[in-house]
Every structure is written in C-alpha cells, then in structure tokens.
Amino acid sequence: MSKDAFTLTRPDGKSMSLPVLKGTIGPDVIDIGQLYKDQGVFTFDPGFVATGSCKSDITFIDGDEGVLLYRGYPVEQLAKHSSFIEVAYLLLYGDLPDKDQLAAFDTSIRRHTMLNEGMLRFFNGFRYDAHPMAMLSAVVGSMSAYYHDTMNVNDTAQHDIFTHRILAKLPTIAAAAYKLTAGQPFIYPRNDLNYTENMLHMFFAVPAEPYEINSIAAQALDLLFILHADHEQNCSTSTVRMAGSSGANPYSAIAAGIAALWGPAHGGANEAVLRMLEQIGDAKNIPKFVARAKDKSDPFRLMGFGHRVYKNFDPRATIIREMCHKVLAQMGRTDTPLLDLAIKLEEFALKDEYFIEKDLYPNVDFYSGIIYKALGIPTSMFTVMFAIGRTVGWVAHWREMITDPAARISRPRQLYTGPKNRDYVALEKR
Numbered sequence: 001m002s003k004d005a006f007t008l009t010r011p012d013g014k015s016m017s018l019p020v021l022k023g024t025i026g027p028d029v030i031d032i033g034q035l036y037k038d039q040g041v042f043t044f045d046p047g048f049v050a051t052g053s054c055k056s057d058i059t060f061i062d063g064d065e066g067v068l069l070y071r072g073y074p075v076e077q078l079a080k081h082s083s084f085i086e087v088a089y090l091l092l093y094g095d096l097p098d099k100d101q102l103a104a105f106d107t108s109i110r111r112h113t114m115l116n117e118g119m120l121r122f123f124n125g126f127r128y129d130a131h132p133m134a135m136l137s138a139v140v141g142s143m144s145a146y147y148h149d150t151m152n153v154n155d156t157a158q159h160d161i162f163t164h165r166i167l168a169k170l171p172t173i174a175a176a177a178y179k180l181t182a183g184q185p186f187i188y189p190r191n192d193l194n195y196t197e198n199m200l201h202m203f204f205a206v207p208a209e210p211y212e213i214n215s216i217a218a219q220a221l222d223l224l225f226i227l228h229a230d231h232e233q234n235c236s237t238s239t240v241r242m243a244g245s246s247g248a249n250p251y252s253a254i255a256a257g258i259a260a261l262w263g264p265a266h267g268g269a270n271e272a273v274l275r276m277l278e279q280i281g282d283a284k285n286i287p288k289f290v291a292r293a294k295d296k297s298d299p300f301r302l303m304g305f306g307h308r309v310y311k312n313f314d315p316r317a318t319i320i321r322e323m324c325h326k327v328l329a330q331m332g333r334t335d336t337p338l339l340d341l342a343i344k345l346e347e348f349a350l351k352d353e354y355f356i357e358k359d360l361y362p363n364v365d366f367y368s369g370i371i372y373k374a375l376g377i378p379t380s381m382f383t384v385m386f387a388i389g390r391t392v393g394w395v396a397h398w399r400e401m402i403t404d405p406a407a408r409i410s411r412p413r414q415l416y417t418g419p420k421n422r423d424y425v426a427l428e429k430r
Helices: 037-039 075-081 082-091 097-112 117-123 132-145 156-182 194-205 215-228 234-242 250-261 269-280 283-294 317-331 337-349 353-357 364-374 378-400
Strands: 003-007 016-022 058-064 067-070
Touching: 003 117, 016 037, 016 067, 058 337, 067 075, 067 082, 067 364, 075 215, 075 317, 082 097, 082 156, 082 194, 082 215, 082 378, 117 132, 117 156, 132 156, 132 250, 132 378, 156 194, 156 317, 156 378, 194 215, 215 317, 215 364, 215 378, 234 250, 234 378, 250 378, 269 283, 269 337, 269 378, 283 337, 337 353, 364 378
Parallel strands: none
Antiparallel strands: 003 016, 058 067
C-alpha cells in the first residue's frame, strides 16, 4: 500500500496531515489513528458505513459495479468452475489448491465430521421447538469445552486443526439440530460422501430405509455455499473479528458470528423473503404490496430488495436466479408457485420508478430461500444453511486478524449525549 496525505483543517485554522492508504483496488482510506491524539476529536460514523475497520487480503466488493472477488477471483468464475471445498481452501490459504493440496484438504474435512458423544447429548437439553440457530450458536460455543487442543490462539499449528474441525463439524451440528426439530434420530456422518452429499444424508436419511442422495440437490447446496462463503466486513464477520480481537478462543468468536447472523437484517433475510412471498400469496396482489412498500407510513417492506453495499444488481442473485430454473426443472419440481411469484414480483418492482430511482435490485436472499424450500429444508433452517457457508469466511478473517502483528483489541469510541456530571442524591430525598 502506498501513502499520500489528506489535510484536515478545523474552523479555528488548526490543521493536520492525515496519511491516505491505497489498496490494490477500491476506495482510498484516510488513516485517522492519530486524530484524537493530535486534534482531540473522534470521528462519527454510525454503523461504520464509511469506516475501514481493518486491512484484509480476502474479499473485495464494488457495490456500484456489482463486483464480488474472493482473493481476486470473480465469484461468477468460482461458482461456474469450482467447488465449495476448493473455494474454502482459497479463502483460507490465499491461492487455489493443486490436486494434491485439494485432496488432502478434502480428506481432512471428511475425517473431522464426527462430534464428541457428549456434544450430542447436549441436544437433549433443548426443547423440541427450539430454534435451530439457538442450538447452533450454543453448541458451537460449547466446542471450547471439548476441544482444548485448539484453544491457544497464539499457536499457528492449532489454527489449522481448529479450521478443519469447525468446517467439518458445523454441518453435523446443523443436522443434529434439524433432526431434533423433526423428531427423528440423529444420523452419523459418512466419510465416503463429499461435503454437501454428507449434509443431505445427515439431514434426510432415516434408519428405516436407504436414502438416495439427489446429485442436483448436492450441486445446488454447493453453489449456495460458494456464494455465501464470504462477503467482506459484514455484521457477522466484523463480530467474529471483534470477539477474536480480545484473544477469546476461536469457537467463542464463531459463536458470536452465528448470533450476529441470526438477525433478520442479516442472515435471517432469506427466511423473511419467504414469509413475505407467502403473505403476498398471489401475483394479483403484487401491485398492492408494492404500493405498501413505497408508503413510509406502512410498516410493510419488500424483503430481498436492495443491499447495504450493492447499488447495482447483486452478482450472487444473478447466479442463483439462473440456477433456480435449472435446479427446479432437473429435480422435477414444476409446481413452484413461490418461485413464479418471486419472478413476477421482481419484474414488477424493477419496472417501477421508485425502485429504479433508489437502485433497489434483488439480492442474494431473494432467491436462496426459495431454493432451500425446494430442497425440502424447513424455513427455520435457512439461516443455519447461511451459517454453514459463511463459516469459512469467518474463519479466514479470524486467522487473518489473529496473525496480524498490527492488530489490536477492537474498541470503538462514541459521541456521548447523556447528562453531564451529577451529584448523588440520597434515596430518601428523591
């Protein structure tokens, strides 16, 4: 990174030269690290919409142009040519693997899928109607009680063990949560199946009869996991970095990310899209609901449109939209009223001047929930599926953060608007 300078001049004439950092691509960043020390002021940026919280080599987004790069590779190319396991290796280690590296990585992930039996008994303590995300965050957080050999964040050898372990076991944990809500017995993983085949097996197999894995379903999940793998400094990834910056064990940091992902404005958005489509019900109701979405006094919102970063079409949504038709057709699912409704809603909204003016394009959540539903995955599990794909991004960022010699514990500042100094008043005088 090269540096220029930005001159800040206050109303009283006092000025300061601030370094400008330049990345390989993307906006320049003004280094304000010495601003308070030299000028006695903080910056104010609610939601950190214009603040770079870290230096990262992992993912780049150009929201205006609809660009998403993993380690420099366009997500469209990876979605077309790669597999989730290969993309996971890329995000974690910086380069695409050769055949031997990919085979070794894939084998290691397959052999780490089993859970400690004590962890399985943990599920017996949850109510039958517990939300799967509540179980996921709790069980991942509990992994630090079982796997003490990966607790030292300063031991880089332990980072790989943790990395392979969390990526391998998360689908097993998710499947156990699903089986609990379905009232079915837990199905153990199989090392002979690949990542998404194994997940489908653990989700949908039952002891009473053989389960035949649908290859199209496995391919669809693999694609979705690639598209969900990382998305720069989003809410949950920033949460993982912030929790990890304290030196907390990595399982705690990932559990914090899962908790952040649960929010309806983040990972829960695809679940909200499906509920919205069910609320609309029929294509004839679309104009009425679009009008409600434009009415600021009406609490109804069109979920799955617009994005905090993308001001153009979400490139991930384009890929999912194209795959939606292929997957559903190949699986023989011709009766797809929600997909038909989603397409008609998209067409209607994108012709509306309000949506055009505000650049409200469909995002990845608009279609992902429909695919999950077509695969037989219940709505309550949608955010869990998001977490399975996103975990590799969280881990990549945690590894980058924990090994950065310049990293410090995260400690944002604030603009205080509360009372000034007040004297205590005894209880009897209040």
